[in-house]
Amino acid sequence: MSDLNVVHATSLARVDDGGQPRRGPTQGDLGIIADGAVAIRNGVIVAVGTTDEVLASHGDDVPTIDGQGRCVLPGLVECHSHPLFAGERHHEYAERLAGASLAEVAARGGGIWSSVLATRQAGDDELLARLGTSLRRIVSGGVTTLEVKSGYGLTVDEELRQLGLLQQARSLTPMQLAVTFLGAHVVPRDLDGDIERPADDRAERYTDLIEGDMLSAVVAQGLAQFQDVTVEQGYFSPEQALRLMRRSRQLGLPVRVHADAWAPSHGWRTAVEGGAVSAEHLTYTPAAEIREVGRTDTIAVVLPMAELIYMTSQRADARLFIEQEVPVAVATDFCSSIHATSLLNTLATAAPWFRMTPAEVIVGATLNAAYSLGMQASCGSLDVGKRGDLLILACAHPDEVCLAVGAPLLDTVVIAGEVAVGAGS
Numbered sequence: 001m002s003d004l005n006v007v008h009a010t011s012l013a014r015v016d017d018g019g020q021p022r023r024g025p026t027q028g029d030l031g032i033i034a035d036g037a038v039a040i041r042n043g044v045i046v047a048v049g050t051t052d053e054v055l056a057s058h059g060d061d062v063p064t065i066d067g068q069g070r071c072v073l074p075g076l077v078e079c080h081s082h083p084l085f086a087g088e089r090h091h092e093y094a095e096r097l098a099g100a101s102l103a104e105v106a107a108r109g110g111g112i113w114s115s116v117l118a119t120r121q122a123g124d125d126e127l128l129a130r131l132g133t134s135l136r137r138i139v140s141g142g143v144t145t146l147e148v149k150s151g152y153g154l155t156v157d158e159e160l161r162q163l164g165l166l167q168q169a170r171s172l173t174p175m176q177l178a179v180t181f182l183g184a185h186v187v188p189r190d191l192d193g194d195i196e197r198p199a200d201d202r203a204e205r206y207t208d209l210i211e212g213d214m215l216s217a218v219v220a221q222g223l224a225q226f227q228d229v230t231v232e233q234g235y236f237s238p239e240q241a242l243r244l245m246r247r248s249r250q251l252g253l254p255v256r257v258h259a260d261a262w263a264p265s266h267g268w269r270t271a272v273e274g275g276a277v278s279a280e281h282l283t284y285t286p287a288a289e290i291r292e293v294g295r296t297d298t299i300a301v302v303l304p305m306a307e308l309i310y311m312t313s314q315r316a317d318a319r320l321f322i323e324q325e326v327p328v329a330v331a332t333d334f335c336s337s338i339h340a341t342s343l344l345n346t347l348a349t350a351a352p353w354f355r356m357t358p359a360e361v362i363v364g365a366t367l368n369a370a371y372s373l374g375m376q377a378s379c380g381s382l383d384v385g386k387r388g389d390l391l392i393l394a395c396a397h398p399d400e401v402c403l404a405v406g407a408p409l410l411d412t413v414v415i416a417g418e419v420a421v422g423a424g425s
Ligand SMILES: [Zn+2]
Pocket: 080, 082, 258, 333, 335
């Protein structure tokens, strides 16, 4: 909780918060200020504007960073990650690149289920050590607020243990964390120790378990800020997901949705119908469904690294979501099978992948991501009253983020007025 002035930034992208996520023609408004400055006191932003304006009110003697020749962005907000896992899956990617199908990889013991088994077997210390490494990588990619999901447990006890570890991780990082309960990640193969029952029956019985004991325990112990539910052919049906979403709302836990990652599954429509704050992936959501649903407050979170690494045959239609005035966010989907920790590099990929402008992807990983986490009061833009989280980049204009792919642009990450990454950290 420190005092800091950043002055003379060649461009300062304020992404000012107008009280709602950005959509349609405003998705790309960065609100750039030339010769910009920010003043942070006790970890909170107290002034933003031109250097002259900010120094006129806050020119007192505090640590100061000169931003000449550089640009300043709000701290990035990563709204989709699964960082708590054990085991290795790089061989699966190699197999798929060599031509194996997903079904073949799963038949050889791969897929999410292999991570569930490895994570259940791993001790707390082992999981926290690996999680700590991942969190350090994520913050050094410019993220200052991070959503983290459970979902490699899939029993009451294991989901509670993993959520507890994610809560403990707050002490491992300066990032703000939002913890999400993802019991409905996949249907566990060993429900009741019976791996032979037909999958449909297992999905129904597992939905009962989540709706009953699992959600009650998660809420009673105050372990999560969201529930996430997968709506996908062969995973959970729209009806099962709507049941879980209804119960979640009754218990006061807002819902996120994994939707249409592998096939058109009515995931987008179900997320909106169930009042989800966000729907994520949307790779196979049909254009007709996006048009039918139209404008909505549910945020569409697109995940380019997932589509790239899973080699999907389609991409999320981010342009159509923007045209329909749906707010769009961008995230990494860091998980046991996607080790993309740099949100900045993910933005550089997202721009050509989805034909989004640099400004649109930056809004997608700041203000709109903050709204998807309900944390817009503290992050997502450089506005007075929000936490003093910002990035200083070694380039004059934010558009450079999408051109300087992989270049070490990120000079400094400031969290609550303290240098978390960079000189002086
Ligand atoms: Zn995911």
